[in-house]
Amino acid sequence: MNDEIEKLEEKINKAKISSGIKDESESKTGFIYATKIGLRIGTEMLAGVLIGAGIGRYLDGVFNTQPWLLVTFLIFGAVAGGLNIFRYVKTLNE
Numbered sequence: 001m002n003d004e005i006e007k008l009e010e011k012i013n014k015a016k017i018s019s020g021i022k023d024e025s026e027s028k029t030g031f032i033y034a035t036k037i038g039l040r041i042g043t044e045m046l047a048g049v050l051i052g053a054g055i056g057r058y059l060d061g062v063f064n065t066q067p068w069l070l071v072t073f074l075i076f077g078a079v080a081g082g083l084n085i086f087r088y089v090k091t092l093n094e
Contacts, residue, residue: 040088045081052077 056073060066 041085044084048077048081049074
């Protein structure tokens with residue numbers, strides 16, 4: 001019985017080594033790290049767009065220029081979010 005368990009453990013270890021996973025905690029850590037990066041990128045983009053849209057909508061109400069300032073600041077917000085994402089990804093590569 002013990003021989004069978006040892007053989008099974010050996011097969012499992014060989015499969016982990018061939019797949020590049022050293023142990024379970026490493027694969028979970030990689031998933032958490034990737035999730036963190038994805039959430040950060042999504043949040044940066046969403047925040048830029050929402051803040052730009054909010055500023056544009058407010059200024060449209062003040063100056064009565066519907067929808068031009070909303071569209072303009074929405075684009076500015078998207079560009080700002082994209083720049084923030086670019087800066088963040090650049091720091092990841094360093």
